[in-house]
């Protein structure tokens with residue numbers, strides 16, 4: 635346990651003293667936070683604050699230099715991405731690339747059964763129905779037979795969310811969902827995220843921009859230069875002098 639004293643049972647996902655150095659650069663600096671089951675947590679920080687690095691350490695892209703990560707009471711520090719997905723933790727990527735030659739439905743079906751070897755006859759019918767339901771859940775029910783390139787940007791985000799949902803996660807890390815969206819689309823996507831939470835999924839929404847985010851989240855952790863500078867409700871975050879300082883001139 636670090637000075638902050640977070641342990642395996644402090645939340646569904648817990649980072650304790652997480653540190654990541656790239657040579658002389660400390661991208662994540664003794665960061666501790668816990669995600670509570672069923673909440674929508676905002677994970678906010680200006681560009682380069684260390685948000686992606688934090689989540690890359692948690693989701694197995696690379697091991698942290700120091701610190702521990704716990705998921706559902708188990709230590710998972712340095713676990714492989716595949717194992718984290720199996721344990722129930724999914725993430726969306728900002729720079730995702732769906733299969734461009736497959737329909738929306740096939741993309742989701744492929745995510746349900748990643749190994750095409752198992753995607754034969756009987757299974758295919760079953761996953762097809764599951765995939766249709768998933769598409770409907772993420773608001774792509776009318777786009778089943780379109781290809782990703784035929785979707786508007788907001789539709790692509792829904793597809794990426796559907797792909798993450800296909801692994802039946804308990805918790806999804808959502809990476810910058812509102813980037814490039816118009817106001818109305820931000821509202822629609824927020825409503826979808828709230829729906830997912832209502833159905834039992836815990837969400838961590840990562841963003842550098844607070845636009846649209848503070849009305850969605852229950853709580854936020856704000857980082858700058860890899861370290862936590864504030865944590866609290868949207869009202870507390872808005873009023874925090876250090877947060878205002880970090881964002882001065884930034885937005």
Ligand SMILES: Nc1ncnc2c1ncn2[C@@H]1O[C@H](COP(=O)(O)OP(=O)(O)OP(=O)(O)O)[C@@H](O)[C@H]1O
Pocket residue numbers: 656659661679680681682683684685686687688842
């Ligand atoms: N693989 C890497 N090798 C070296 N430095 C890296 C690497 N990945 C990130 N960094 C550095 O670590 C710091 C934190 O970057 P990170 O991408 O985690 O920030 P971020 O908060 O996600 O930023 P953004 O909002 O722009 O995505 C930056 O200074 C970045 O240049």
